[in-house]
Amino acid sequence: MMKALPRLLALSLAVALPGPAFAAQTYALVVGVDQYPNDVSLDGAVRDAEDVYRSMSAAGFKVVKFTDAEARKDDIRKAWTDMVATAAAGDTIIFTYAGHGAQMPELIAGDEADGLDEFLQLPGFDRNRYEETSGEIIVDNEMNAWFSEAEGKGVHVLFVSDSCFSGGMSRSIKGKSRLAPAVTVKLAPPSQEAIEGANLKEINFKQVTVLAASLESQPTPEVIIDGEPRGALSWSFARAVEGSADRDGNGIITRIELEDYIFSNVKNRSEALQVPNFMPQVARSESEVVVTLTRGIPVATADTGTATTTSDAGGAAGTDKVIKPASDLGWTGKIALEIDGDAQKPANTDGIGTPFRWDVASGVFYTPNGDVAAENVGPDRIQAVVDKFVLLDFLKAMASQNPGSVSLTPVKDIYAAGTRLRFDAPPGRYPNMLVFNLANTGEVQFLDMQAAGTDSAQFKLTDVEVVKPFGADHLITIWTAEPVDAIGAVLADRNVTAATLLQALQTRLDGKEASVAIQPLYTRETL
Known part of the structure; x- marks a missing residue:
């Protein structure tokens, strides 16, 4: 489950996102890690990342991907910084992560209600050599700082986390869980951002949406989809971006369309082991847009300046989707x-x-x-x-x-x-x-x-x-x-x-x- 940004739950997120800007661009940062030299490796996270990468590339997004040993924090951070610098107001950055999540004692006393910070675990991290490898985790505080940078430019953010940080299940599942062992001793913050990010929990994020694989009470297991170990959220999100979540075929996926699609398909593909978690939990408005697809990027007409839609998918946007056998x-x-x-x-x-x-x-x-x-x-x-x-x-x-x-x-x-x-x-x-x-x-x-x-x-x-x-x-x-x-x-x-x-x-x-x-x-x- 994604409890990596618990402070976002406390934010006031009532302001609706505006509609997509004309010719808005979508950028995407994709991370997937199977091979953990210092921990239990996974089987389907890289497959998830490759699937999401293909679907977003086909949708016309500008995508950067890091898998396994390529997933180094400095490189991921630079890719994020470059995207924020390039993006204009009204653009969107989608950050997807498939891999281990874990918990650690809170870095700033009193910062977390449960006394725990959550982090994404990259392959270079070794909890037995924390001081030398602490640069290879991404703590929730740090991500708040990253999101704040995009927010400051009017850039929309969608973070999709196919990992977990706690939880247990009643059913006996042989697939691996995306939960790494917790760090149990009090440690020094891995960066200045990890300190400064703690102060951002009072910020009124208006353009950040987090989609987590499951609720806090549930784990995120790898399940078999089409014969292979996968993350149910990543699989469903890839299909959503291919256009399956675009119910009215107008080239944009609203928060409500994404909710309807993700909730149902994660249940189907995980055999009801998971319930995804959105933050904020309620859409800011009925028309809130979270993903803009290439075939429906709004453009300004020469005579009126009003928005119309274009189509590069073989048919006019706004018409019924083609249903495949x-x-x-x-x-x-x-x-x-x-x-x-x-x-x-x-x-x-x-x-x-x-x-x-x-x-x-x-x-x-x-x-x-x-x-x-x-x-x-x-x-x-x-x-x-x-x-x-x-x-x-x-x-x-x-x-x-x-x-x-x-x-x-x-x-x-x-x-x-x-x-x-x-x-x-x-x-x-x-x-x-x-x-x-x-x-x-x-x-x-x-x-x-x-x-x-x-x-x-x-x-x-x-x-x-x-x-x-x-x-x-x-x-x-x-x-x-x-x-x-x-x-x-x-x-x-x-x-x-x-x-x-x-x-x-x-x-x-x-x-x-x-x-x-x-x-x-x-x-x-x-x-």
Whole structure:
């Protein structure tokens, strides 16, 4: 979680950002670290940085990237200084970081409510040789000073931190956490900025937005996305910048558009392990802009001086986005599966990447993240469970372009037997809605269909009790303007399989405009 700038929470951030300046430029500073010579290394942070770098370069941003040993504080600081010097009022600087975060006793007495400063840990830092290597951390106080420099020029800042500083989880995840061990002894400030930055907590930042990977109570684990270890926030942010978060296709991503996109996709890709955290927690205005894409940079017309939008994406800005079929988004119709024991290999399990795992003797089916997805899975049930996750990957691909939002109450990583839950699917902006559950058994459970209305109505499941069998269910809601009667007929068949439903969804909705929400529900007998 990003508690690296806790003082920002105390700032008064009520003033709305103005709209983007004409021909505003976006600069980006990208840092990703896997290799930590003096600490546990990570597996997906550099992959995150490369992904974000590609998406921002394609969007026309001026990007500087540092990965692994290149990520030295002096070089990062100079890149930031150069960007601030070059940027004009109304421009934007985006700083993304994927790597370890950590905590240390506060550098300035009384500066932090919890007595701890947070810092980004670069590869050159060795907590056992602090005096010699303290120059290779970036403390929250220092970042306040950096942001203040941009603020002073009227430059907007978006800081995206895919790291964590504290927290724990109930579920057993085998992926690495982006949390480095805390420094436990009182240390000298690593720079003068680390002292001066402590005094900036009273500054009324008006143009700084921080997007953190998770809440303070949660860790930031690396999770498997498309077969590879990744940070769910970085993956989602890269897709957002590619244009998926630009819901109205006008070339700008507002804070509200980014919130809607990031919250939903981080939940989908982390299997509900993370809830991102924005600071300030509420958008300054409904129209607050956080990212301007090249295809929609405002320009002044010669006759009136008013802003119009341009497009270099093959279509006019402001029109509906092109919806890609799932196969264009990396979906293959297969998963990778490792079988522990003697059993026939199910169909559609020759995918690549980190595999699911089936322990034949115990009957336990594990996700690539290490979660228990299903129990009592024998040869008679394994194909149904495999088909469920093939379908789920298809739905995640659909959701990555147009995610919806649903909720499960209470919010937990995992739910014990006997827990009572409430599931809410709010009305969508499309008239037709489908609601169904993909059970841990592989069974498809039809819950609701609303068709041919002007607006879909809210769907609720109240007082639902967690019972056997345990594992991972996924509650799915789809909103669309496409006809859904044929899909509803398939769902209404009590013997419908995930494979049959997949075929119906491919035929009717693949590549069509539809909003998809996925609510993971992980259960076990006791916590």
